[in-house]
Amino acid sequence: MSTEQRAILVVGIGAGDPEQLTLQAVRALGRTDVFFIVGKGRDKASLTDLRHRMIEEHARGPYRVVEVADPSRDRRPMNRSEYTAAVEDWRGRRADAFERLMTEELAPGGTGAFLVWGDPSLYDSTLGILAAIEERGAVPFTVEVVPGISSVSTLAARHRIPLNRVGRPVHITPARRMADVAAQDGDGDIVVMLDAHESFTRVGGEDVWIYWGAYLGTPDELLVAGPLHEVADRIRRVRAEARARHGWIMDTYLLRGAEPPTGADGAAGADGAAGAAGPVTA
Missing domain, CATH: 3.40.1010.10 (Tetrapyrrole methylase, N-terminal domain)
Known part of the structure; x- marks a missing residue:
């Protein structure tokens, strides 16, 4: 040879x-x-x-x-x-x-x-x-x-938010390590990938926002954003319906300490994804 x-x-x-x-x-x-x-x-x-x-x-x-x-x-x-x-x-x-x-x-x-x-x-x-x-x-x-455009970049773009906040870190982790990351450094925001077990439902407190997306960049794209304690059940419902319909789901989300969204940084808002160009949740 x-x-x-x-x-x-x-x-x-x-x-x-x-x-x-x-x-x-x-x-x-x-x-x-x-x-x-x-x-x-x-x-x-x-x-x-x-x-x-x-x-x-x-x-x-x-x-x-x-x-x-x-x-x-x-x-x-x-x-x-x-x-x-x-x-x-x-x-x-x-x-x-x-x-x-x-x-x-x-x-x-x-x-x-x-x-x-x-x-x-x-x-x-x-x-x-x-x-x-x-x-x-x-x-x-x-x-x-x-190199390619990651789901993390697409998530931030579709919600029209910066991935980081001024002077603060961003942690990217699979869901199975999310608790470890949160315990090590409570200062940064957390991007969670590969979450097969809806780990966001185990995050406590009313001061956490979630920016969630599934099938990002596709015609089936779904987006939800808002205070986690208010939208967690809706994400679970939408996620279950989508998984049943497609047979699979890939989702990514950002967990961020509460900051009332204003201007372009908070365009997604609490009711889903206002202003987004693709299909979104109700």
Whole structure:
């Protein structure tokens, strides 16, 4: 086998709006020979369909699309060590699948691309998996990362708020670590991702605002904002209805100590998302 290196592009494609593709991402799609798409099953077919539409619109010259099923992952409630072990097992099986794709489907000297939801640097496993494959040394390749617009950026834009407040930090955390972050530093605001268990319902006090969004950047986008104690039940109801309708949900939210919203910074207001351009909650 030739030792000529393959080129792997890890392309951030934004939070769901095809127009969130950057010019750099469009150019990357235009020079790709093989696109690798990780399928999430029938319930999340819309995520795969969007990738196909982006490829059809922006790929140039001859190219192929190769799909692989995402290995299953244990998602039961578990402690931290069990969770870490489950994730490492899943990543290992993903690495096996990715390495096989790169070896069998991409010729030496060719360019392959993984299209990553949002931004590759934020709670996505692709870069870590590629690093693990590189350590194995079985297939030589280079990696180029194209940043994308994250759901965090989209959330702030759709609610028309700055992500940070003057001189104060912002903490980005998966929901399972939210309590730890809050206990360590009560001064900053918290952006929560990957919340499968509605952890916001366990946040107490009447001085916390929530800026919540789901399916951000898509025609199904949902937004709710307001004092958490007033809108938590509405978010739970909207979330349950949306999950039942689509079969899946991806949501992100910002928790912020109460500041009465004024002007552009508080345009979303307590009743949802006044002035937003896309579909919102009632």
